Amino acid sequence: xxxxxxxxxxxxxxxxxxxxxxxxxxxxxxxxxxxxxxxxxxxxxxxxxxxxxxxxxxxxxxxxxxxxxxxxxxxxxxxxxxxxxxxxxxxxxxxxxxxxxxxxxxxxxxxxxxxxxxxxxxxxxxxxxxxxxxxxxxxxxxxxxxxxxxxxxxxxxxxxxxxxxxxxxxxxxxxxxxxxxxxxxxxxxxxxxxxxxxxxxxxxxxxxxxxxxxxxxxxxxxxxxxxxxxxxxxxxxxxxxxxxxxxxxxxxxxxxxxxxxxxxxxxxxxxxxxxxxxxxxxxxxxxxxxxxxxxxxxxxxxxxxxxxxxxxxxxxxxxxxxxxxxxxxxxxxxxxxxxxxxxxxxxxxxxxxxxxxxxxxxxxxxxxxxxxxxxxxxxxxxxxxxxxxxxxxxxxxxxxx
Amino acid sequence: xxxxxxxxxxxxxxxxxxxxxxxxxxxxxxxxxxxxxxxxxxxxxxxxxxxxxxxxxxxxxxxxxxxxxxxxxxxxxxxxxxxxxxxxxxxxxxxxxxxxxxxxxxxxxxxxxxxxxxxxxxxxxxxxxxxxxxxxxxxxxxxxxxxxxxxxxxxxxxxxxxxxxxxxxxxxxxxxxxxxxxxxxxxxxxxxxxxxxxxxxxxxxxxxxxxxxxxxxxxxxxxxxxxxxxxxxxxxxxxxxxxxxxxxxxxxxxxxxxxxxxxxxxxxxxxxxxxxxxxxxxxxxxxxxxxxxxxxxxxxxxxxxxxxxxxxxxxxxxxxxxxxxxxxxxxxxxxxxxxxxxxxxxxxxxxxxxxxxxxxxxxxxx
Numbered sequence: 001x002x003x004x005x006x007x008x009x010x011x012x013x014x015x016x017x018x019x020x021x022x023x024x025x026x027x028x029x030x031x032x033x034x035x036x037x038x039x040x041x042x043x044x045x046x047x048x049x050x051x052x053x054x055x056x057x058x059x060x061x062x063x064x065x066x067x068x069x070x071x072x073x074x075x076x077x078x079x080x081x082x083x084x085x086x087x088x089x090x091x092x093x094x095x096x097x098x099x100x101x102x103x104x105x106x107x108x109x110x111x112x113x114x115x116x117x118x119x120x121x122x123x124x125x126x127x128x129x130x131x132x133x134x135x136x137x138x139x140x141x142x143x144x145x146x147x148x149x150x151x152x153x154x155x156x157x158x159x160x161x162x163x164x165x166x167x168x169x170x171x172x173x174x175x176x177x178x179x180x181x182x183x184x185x186x187x188x189x190x191x192x193x194x195x196x197x198x199x200x201x202x203x204x205x206x207x208x209x210x211x212x213x214x215x216x217x218x219x220x221x222x223x224x225x226x227x228x229x230x231x232x233x234x235x236x237x238x239x240x241x242x243x244x245x246x247x248x249x250x251x252x253x254x255x256x257x258x259x260x261x262x263x264x265x266x267x268x269x270x271x272x273x274x275x276x277x278x279x280x281x282x283x284x285x286x287x288x289x290x291x292x293x294x295x296x297x298x299x300x301x302x303x304x305x306x307x308x309x310x311x312x313x314x315x316x317x318x319x320x321x322x323x324x325x326x327x328x329x330x331x332x333x334x335x336x337x338x339x340x341x342x343x344x345x346x347x348x349x350x351x352x353x354x355x356x357x358x359x360x361x362x363x364x365x366x367x368x369x370x371x372x373x374x375x376x377x378x379x380x381x382x383x384x385x386x387x388x389x390x391x392x393x394x395x396x397x398x399x400x401x
Numbered sequence: 402x403x404x405x406x407x408x409x410x411x412x413x414x415x416x417x418x419x420x421x422x423x424x425x426x427x428x429x430x431x432x433x434x435x436x437x438x439x440x441x442x443x444x445x446x447x448x449x450x451x452x453x454x455x456x457x458x459x460x461x462x463x464x465x466x467x468x469x470x471x472x473x474x475x476x477x478x479x480x481x482x483x484x485x486x487x488x489x490x491x492x493x494x495x496x497x498x499x500x501x502x503x504x505x506x507x508x509x510x511x512x513x514x515x516x517x518x519x520x521x522x523x524x525x526x527x528x529x530x531x532x533x534x535x536x537x538x539x540x541x542x543x544x545x546x547x548x549x550x551x552x553x554x555x556x557x558x559x560x561x562x563x564x565x566x567x568x569x570x571x572x573x574x575x576x577x578x579x580x581x582x583x584x585x586x587x588x589x590x591x592x593x594x595x596x597x598x599x600x601x602x603x604x605x606x607x608x609x610x611x612x613x614x615x616x617x618x619x620x621x622x623x624x625x626x627x628x629x630x631x632x633x634x635x636x637x638x639x640x641x642x643x644x645x646x647x648x649x650x651x652x653x654x655x656x657x658x659x660x661x662x663x664x665x666x667x668x669x670x671x672x673x674x675x676x677x678x679x680x681x682x683x684x685x686x687x688x689x690x691x692x693x694x695x696x697x698x699x700x701x702x703x704x705x706x707x708x709x710x711x712x713x714x715x716x717x718x719x720x721x722x723x724x725x726x727x728x729x730x731x732x733x734x735x736x737x738x739x740x741x742x743x744x745x746x747x748x749x750x751x752x753x754x755x756x757x758x759x760x761x762x763x764x765x766x767x
Contacts, residue, residue, distance in 0.1 A: 015634040016439055018570055019608065025574050028564025066659030069438025243681035264681040276403035306660040306679030308405055308433075327650065 008045075010070040011038035017064035017074050022330040023057050026349035030057055033064040036081065037074035044081065051085045057343065058082065059334040059350075060203050061300035062240075076248050082205035091342075094132045098336040099206035102196035102213075105146065105169030112143040135344040138379060141371070147172035147191070154188035159273075160224050161189040162217075162242060164235035165196050166371035177393050178234050178270065184396045185277060185284045189232070194220030197238040199301075200335050202247055214246040218259050225263050234270040234389060236370045237335065240301040242267035269302070271310035271369070271388070278317075287395040289320040294391065295363035297326045297354065297377065299370035300334075311369060311388045318395040326366075328357035333376035348380060355380040367391060403685065404674060407433040407655075409757060410688030412662055412675070415440025416743055417730040417750030418694035419645045420466075423473050424754040425692075426652040430761070433686055434649070435657045435677060439642050441696070442743055446604075446630040447641035448481065448504030451488050453742040466751035467744065471503075477648035478611030479641050482509035490546075492601065492629055494530070496538025498546075502744075505637050507615050511601050511627025513543060518551040519627075520597035522590060525558045526567040529632050530603040532556055555593045560585030572605040573636045587621035594624055604628035604636040609643050657686070662695070665702050665727070672724040689764070690757040694730040694750050706733035712756040713749075726760060728753040 011034070018024050018032040031054055043050040055078055064074040087095065097104055108115040118124050125136035147168045159182060167175040175191070182189040198213030221231060233239035241247060245260040268276070277283045296312050315323045332350030337343050358366060358381045366377050367388040374385040390401040409425040411418045414436035425432045457463050474481050481503040483489050490498040490513035498513050521539070523532035532554035543550040561582055563571045575582045590600055606615050606628055619626045630637050646656070657677065664676040674687040693699065699706050699715060703723055706715040709732050714722040730749035731740065740746050 013633070014444060015570065016443065018568075019634050019639055024570075025578075028562065028571070030564075062659075067438055069441075071437060071661070240680070243679075245680075267681050272403055279403055304659070304680075306657060306677060307403075307684050308655065308657055310403075313405070 007072055008038055008041055011072045012070065013038075014069065016067050016069060020063045020067040022061060022063065022332065022350040023059060023346060026332070026352075027057060027346045030054060033058070033074045033078065037064070037077040038072060040081065041077045051081050053085070053087070055081045055085050056087065056091075056205065057346065059300070059330065059332075059337060060199075061330050061334065062304035063300060063330070066304060073248075079202055079247065080207070082202075083207035085205060087205070090131075090133055094134060094340070095204040096206065098339070099201040099204040099209050100196070101165040101169075101200050101336075105143070105165050109143045109146045109169050112145060115143045129341055133341040134339055135341045137344055138339055138375075140339075141166070141170045141375060143169055144172060147175045149191050149193065154183070154190075156183065156186045156188040158224075158229050159187050159189050160192050160221060160229055160231045162192045162194075162197070162221075162231055162233040162238055164233065164238040165200075166235065170371070174387060174389060177389055181389060181393050181396070182232070184393075185274065185282070190224070192217075192220055192231070197241040198246060198249070199237045199241050202249070203335055203337070207249065210246070210249050214249050214260070215256070217242075217246075218256065218263065221263060222259065225259070225266055228266070230273065231263065231267045232270050232273050233267065234369060234387070236269070236299040236301040236305070239267060239269045240304050243305055269305060269307060269310060271314045272307050275310050275314055284396065285317065287318045288398040290318055290391070290395055292321045292391060293364040294321060294323045295326050295358060295361045295366050295383070296323050296388070297328075297331065297358075297366055297368040297373055299368055299373050300330050302369065311367065315367065315388055315391060318391070321391065321395075323367075324361060324363065326354065326357055326361065328354040330354070331373045331376040331380075333372040335372050338372070338376055347376070351376055351380050358383050365391070405433070405684075405686050407431050407686065407688045408761070409433075409690045409692065410435060410675060410686050411692045411694060411754075412436070413440070413694035413696065413730070414438075414642075414646075414656070414658070415694065415696065415746060416442045417740075417746040417753075418692070419642075419649065420470055420473070420747050420750035421692045421694055421730070421754035421757070422649055422654050423645070423652075424469065424751060425690075425758060426649060426654050428758055430758075432649075432654045433657060433688065434654055435662060435675065435686065437659065437661045439639075442746070443638040443642045444633045444635055445638045445743075446491070446504060446508050446635065447479070447637045447743070448491070448508060449502045449744045450742050451500040451502045453744040454502045456741050457744055457748060460748060462752050462755070463744075463748055466748045469751055470747045473645070473648070474641070475612075477644040478613065479644040480506055480612050482506045492535070492539055494535075494629065494631055496535055496542065498539075498542055505628075505641065506612055507606055507619075507626065507628045508604065508630065508637050509627075510599070510625050511629055513539075513546075513548065513550060515548045515550060517599055518553075518597045519599045519601055520593065520595060521552060521554050521601045522593055523554070523556040524567065524572065524603065524605070525556055526565070527559075527569065527572070527603060528566065530629075535629075553595075553597070555595070557589045557593050560589050569603055569605050569631050569636055570608075570634050573608045576605060576607040577609045583618055584621065587618055590622045590626070594622075597624065599625040599627065601627045601629055604630045606636070608636060608639050609647070610640065611644070657684070660684070661697070662702060665691075667724055670722070670725055672727040688726075690726045690728065690761055691724075692728045692730070692750075692753045692757050694753065696736065698736055699729055699731055699733045703733070708733060712760070713753045714756070726757075726764075728757045728760075
């Protein structure tokens with residue numbers, strides 16, 4: 001939400017934000033969004049250094065913003081405070097890396113087999129926990145040879161696909177599936193090569209890096225955006241970032257802000273985009289009949305886009321697929337948050353409600369479009385979690401995933 | 402542009418909007434509820450004042466609206482106690498008694514009763530609830546009414562560390578989440594009971610707890626337990642909201658929370674869609690019927706609106722409905738806060754939804 005001087009005065013201290021904050025419910029010492037946002041903001045405006053390590057515990061889930069009856073941009077205030085708060089050296093170094101999943105991906109995927117081998121050795125993990133405060137309890141996603149665009153003649157309407165770090169470095173196969181999915185709908189996808197969207201940088205308090213990522217993204221897509229080409233993202237956080245004008249990073253910067261607003265107006269969540277085409281009769285509905293009992297988990301950054309549950313609607317169109325909307329709140333992973341040693345317990349505490357609900361539902365599959373939600377759900381439950389793209393593509397090509 | 406289509410779209414998740422959505426959902430409609438934040442009722446006790454009922458009793462549709470809401474609240478596990486004849490004198494945080502007609506069961510348990518000995522129990526570390534001050538004030542306020550009610554104070558330790566500062570929200574969340582916490586809290590209360598027939602606590606008995614769960618807890622304590630609503634966040638108001646929302650979700654109502662309606666689209670005398678100010682391009686929903694139950698003045702969304710007709714359809718300056726399928730809880734120029742309390746909003750939301758449903762049936766009948 002944009003920063004303006006009235007924002008703060010709109011806070012009536014009703015505490016509704018605290019009642020929806022996942023961290024407040026799971027962490028007994030967390031002061032909550034009302035205090036870390038509007039209350040401390042008054043001191044920050046006076047130039048007083050009022051922030052403690054508590055700001056680092058904000059997930060950036062935006063639930064406080066959505067629940068506020070007066071539309072105060074609570075999480076934006078906390079995100080800015082994260083940027084100025086000084087952390088101890090070990091956490092600062094770790095978070096420097098966590099702010100750069102693109103750089104990490106480039107390095108770790110040079111020799112992916114070696115990376116994966118070392119990252120699952122318990123002595124290595126214990127050492128990482130000791131030296132870098134990265135919990136040994138949460139497994140890492142496997143790395144592979146990253147996606148490299150091949151020169152390929154594609155036919156159809158042009159769209160840009162913003163892949164995000166996870167698909168690029170961990171799941172290039174899934175990235176290809178998205179391209180195939182779009183091709184099934186007569187769309188020629190061009191994969192954007194801008195690197196990370198900047199959400200992890202902002203989440204880790206590295207506003208300088210967030211700005212750099214924003215500028216790279218804008219530059220990479222400028223020509224296509226000027227030409228009116230739609231931009232599609234499959235990752236909820238990347239998509240939230242594109243739609244929100246990069247989370248206010250560029251709020252008051254003339255040309256950049258104008259460019260970001262143009263991009264925002266042309267950005268789509270993948271399922272939202274396909275449904276919009278369905279409105280115009282352009283969705284390919286030659287579906288195979290499948291047999292899946294799916295529980296759908298909505299990532300926080302999908303909720304914050306304010307577009308409902310497009311994947312639920314889309315998957316329900318596939319014959320033989322039943323979809324239950326789990327609707328049990330945040331999973332607690334929040335990108336890199338659940339990997340942090342000091343936050344691991346809070347992260348799992350936040351996810352407890354979701355895990356319990358999934359346990360009750362006993363679905364065949366959990367579908368969610370957020371990669372780290374998937375990791376957390378598989379870590380916290382016995383369920384198999386997949387990206388809904390896999391289910392939709394199976395409906396098109398009949399090949400089990 | 403993507404448009405999501407529903408049978409009924411309700412704007413506003415205050416008590417008027419929730420009532421309207423419940424009525425439509427009960428009749429098998431596919432309902433979307435669009436809102437910015439919770440309604441103001443979450444800040445209160447979730448009850449109906451005596452003066453509201455007095456002022457509204459003769460209004461057309463009042464009795465069925467209240468009956469509908471009471472059935473709804475009971476089904477959602479947050480039943481209201483009391484009836485439309487007897488008045489409950491409910492204690493307030495300032496030490497006075499407020500005449501209420503209806504209140505959530507555990508709040509109604511705190512009503513002033515002649516001859517009852519009540520122990521006010523504070524929680525150690527919880528600020529904004531002074532048991533000693535309240536006992537003294539209630540004692541004298543009761544005496545001023547010529548009643549013999551005995552009030553005394555006690556304070557208990559919260560049975561598990563909940564972090565600092567202690568808030569009613571933290572205690573309520575622990576109450577919801579942890580059966581062991583409930584057992585320990587009940588034991589601590591039992592130990593503090595003394596000779597009292599009843600105990601009165603700050604309202605902390607869960608944000609999501611059902612009537613059944615709270616009744617079990619009270620059974621464990623072994624005497625009547627009443628809740629006294631505190632400063633915001635007020636747990637009984639939030640509980641009413643949470644349980645009504647969960648009840649609606651279970652009946653297929655979907656919620657779109659966080660972004661306001663910025664434009665209402667009209668074509669050929671019908672409301673064809675609502676443009677919602679979501680990030681980027683925004684979002685559009687369409688309902689065959691639309692009920693506006695928002696605290697934003699109606700004129701902000703419908704600049705030409707002048708009045709409502711008997712069906713609660715906004716009329717233009719010529720007295721023509723702006724749209725056949727558009728209904729409103731508030732009159733143009735009226736703010737929802739001017740409606741009389743919870744009861745006024747229930748009546749407004751219910752009436753608008755009744756008209757919307759009648760219009761849906763007429764439309765279906767061709």
